[in-house]
Amino acid sequence: MKLALISSAAVCVALAAASAAFAQTGAYHAPRTAYGQPDLQGNWTNATITPFERDVKFGDRLALTDKEVKELEGANAQLVADGNKPTDPNAKVTDLPQNCGRGFVGVDCGYNSAWVDPGTTIIDMGGVKRDSIIVSPANGRLPPMTKDAAASMQARFAGARRASFDNPENRSLGERCIMSFGSSAGPPMLPLLYNNNYQIVQTKDEVAIEVEMVHDLRHIRLAGSHPPADVKLWMGDSIGHWDGDTLVVETTNMRPEQNFRGASVGSKIVERFTRVGPNQIKYSFTVDDPKIYTAPYTGEVALNTTKGPIYEYACHEGNYALPGILAGARTQEKEAEAGKAAGTSGTD
Incomplete structure (x- = not known):
C-alpha cells in the first residue's frame, strides 16, 4: 500500500511539473x-x-522514470538489431527462433525488422x-x-x-x-x-x-x-x-x-x-x-x-x-477423410 501511494504521488508530481512548465x-x-x-x-x-x-x-x-524509458527503448533497439541479422540460408524451419519478438513466432520470424516500423520511443x-x-x-x-x-x-x-x-x-x-x-x-x-x-x-x-x-x-x-x-x-x-x-x-x-x-x-x-x-x-x-x-x-x-x-x-x-490458405485447409480435410477411410477398412 505504501509503495502504491508513493507511485501515485510520483505521478502527481510529474504531471504538476509538466503543467507548471506549460503555464510558464x-x-x-x-x-x-x-x-x-x-x-x-x-x-x-x-x-x-x-x-x-x-x-x-x-x-x-x-x-x-528516465531509467525505465532508457531500458524499454534500449530493449526495443536491440530487438530491431536482432531482427535485422541475416538468416542462415541453410537453416531449416525447425532451426528458426521460436520467439523473435513483435508477436512473431517460428517461421514468422522471416518478417524481420526491415519490413516493420512500429516506432522506437515511448x-x-x-x-x-x-x-x-x-x-x-x-x-x-x-x-x-x-x-x-x-x-x-x-x-x-x-x-x-x-x-x-x-x-x-x-x-x-x-x-x-x-x-x-x-x-x-x-x-x-x-x-x-x-x-x-x-x-x-x-x-x-x-x-x-x-x-x-x-x-x-x-x-x-x-x-x-x-x-x-x-x-x-x-x-x-x-x-x-x-x-x-x-x-x-x-x-x-x-x-x-x-x-x-x-x-x-x-x-x-x-x-x-x-x-x-x-x-x-x-x-x-x-x-x-x-x-x-x-x-x-x-x-x-x-x-x-x-x-x-x-x-x-x-x-x-x-x-x-x-x-493458398483455403486450398491448404481443403487438402488437410481430404487427407483426414482419407485417413479415416483407411482406418475403417483396416478394421473390417
Whole structure:
C-alpha cells in the first residue's frame, strides 16, 4: 500500500511539473486555417512502443522514470538489431527462433525488422513518458467485460480457428485488403506494426484523415446528424464540432466486422484532437460500449509531425495468400477423410 501511494504521488508530481512548465511558457494556440479553425493539417505519425494496456507491475502509475524509458527503448533497439541479422540460408524451419519478438513466432520470424516500423520511443506528452495508451481506468487496462459478452467471446473463440479457414469472408479485413489491420483507421486510431502515418486535410465543413494503412480515408462532417442505426459504415459515421481549440468527434454506426476488442455495433467513440504544440497533436478517445464492457475506457496517443508525402499502400498479399490458405485447409480435410477411410477398412 505504501509503495502504491508513493507511485501515485510520483505521478502527481510529474504531471504538476509538466503543467507548471506549460503555464510558464503560456498556453499554445494552434495556427488558424482560412476558415478560422485550429489548423490540424499536415502529416502525422502515432508510432510508439508504448503498449495499449499497461503492464500490471506498474499498477496505477502512468509515468515512467528516465531509467525505465532508457531500458524499454534500449530493449526495443536491440530487438530491431536482432531482427535485422541475416538468416542462415541453410537453416531449416525447425532451426528458426521460436520467439523473435513483435508477436512473431517460428517461421514468422522471416518478417524481420526491415519490413516493420512500429516506432522506437515511448509516448511523451507534456514531459510525461507514458507506460500505456489507456489512461482510464486508472490501472491502464480494459475494464471487465459484461458477463454475457465474456461468455459470447469464449464461445466465439472456441470455433474461430476452424471457421477462419472455411471461406474468404472469415479471414481478417486487413488480410483481404478491405480495411487496415488492427485499429489503424479506427476509430480509435491506434499504432500497430507499420504504416502508422496520417494526413489531415481541412475544409470549412469537413476534416478528412487519410490513413496510410490500406489507404483508408475518414470523413468527419462538421454538421448534420447520424443516419439510422441500421446504416452501418466502414469506420462508422463521424460528426465533429469545435470546442475551443479541440476537435471533438463522435462516431457511431460501426460495421460489425470492425469489432475492435470485441466491440459491439452499438458502441460510441468520442475522439478529441488538440494541437498542443507545433509538432504534436494530443489525440484522446473514449469508448462507451455498455453491451461489452462494464465501464467506458479512455486512451491518449501523441500524433507527432512526420515528413511526407505519404506513399500509396499497395495491398496485394490477398492475391496469393487467401487461395493458398483455403486450398491448404481443403487438402488437410481430404487427407483426414482419407485417413479415416483407411482406418475403417483396416478394421473390417
